[in-house]
Amino acid sequence: EPEVTQTPSHQVTQMGQEVxxxxxxxxxxxxxxxxxxxxxxxxxxxxxxxxxxxxxxxEIFDDQFSVERPDGSNFTLKIRSTKLEDSAMYFCASxxxxxxxxxxxxxxxxxxxxx
Amino acid sequence: RKEVxxxxxxxxxxxxxxxxxxxxxxxxxxxxxxxxxxxxxxxPKLLMSVYSSGNEDxxxxxxxxxxxxxxxxxxxxxxxxxSATYLCVVNILSNDYxxxxxxxxxxxxxx
Numbered sequence: 001e002p003e004v005t006q007t008p009s010h011q012v013t014q015m016g017q018e019v020x021x022x023x024x025x026x027x028x029x030x031x032x033x034x035x036x037x038x039x040x041x042x043x044x045x046x047x048x049x050x051x052x053x054x055x056x057x058x059e060i061f062d063d064q065f066s067v068e069r070p071d072g073s074n075f076t077l078k079i080r081s082t083k084l085e086d087s088a089m090y091f092c093a094s095x096x097x098x099x100x101x102x103x104x105x106x107x108x109x110x111x112x113x114x115x
Numbered sequence: 116r117k118e119v120x121x122x123x124x125x126x127x128x129x130x131x132x133x134x135x136x137x138x139x140x141x142x143x144x145x146x147x148x149x150x151x152x153x154x155x156x157x158x159p160k161l162l163m164s165v166y167s168s169g170n171e172d173x174x175x176x177x178x179x180x181x182x183x184x185x186x187x188x189x190x191x192x193x194x195x196x197x198s199a200t201y202l203c204v205v206n207i208l209s210n211d212y213x214x215x216x217x218x219x220x221x222x223x224x225x226x
């Protein structure tokens with residue numbers, strides 16, 4: 001079964017450092033997403049990406065965050081200057097289409113720990 | 116008011132039991148509804164979409180009540196492997212790209 005691949009599985013970084021989280025979506029999918037889940041809390045939408053541009057972003061996705069699709073396969077989330085409160089599980093997801101009744105496929109996540 | 120609200124549980128049930136729980140959503144423009152399953156510290160996995168007429172997938176039955184703005188999930192003949200957190204997920208028509216998640220309902224099936 002096709003899957004969304006995320007690397008690394010766990011990243012520890014010092015506060016103020018930049019991190020890049022990487023994702024390889026399913027090859028024929030056109031819509032890409034980042035979500036995060038702080039430990040013990042609900043999954044929260046960060047950003048969606050389609051046709052090489054951001055489709056929608058949440059209030060969490062401020063100027064410290066950026067996304068990029070540098071080539072035909074990778075989809076990255078960059079946090080420019082990490083804060084303690086950025087510690088969370090970050091999930092990448094992709095879908096073939098957007099809209100009614102289309103669920104996503106999530107990657108296994110990157111656990112980001114900011115110290 | 117939260118976009119999606121769930122009873123956090125936990126629901127502790129013996130193997131073979133039936134367990135059911137609901138989720139309410141606040142935005143009447145919501146169009147797509149899903150149940151995802153999340154195991155501890157793992158990614159959410161799509162369990163089933165929820166259709167207006169209600170739908171069944173094996174031991175799992177989902178219902179949608181648009182008038183009261185809630186969806187439900189019923190698990191029959193519970194297995195130990197059903198132990199997980201069940202996430203109610205809603206997509207709002209005006210935001211095709213974004214899913215709103217509930218905080219989850221924890222189900223523990225005991226032998």
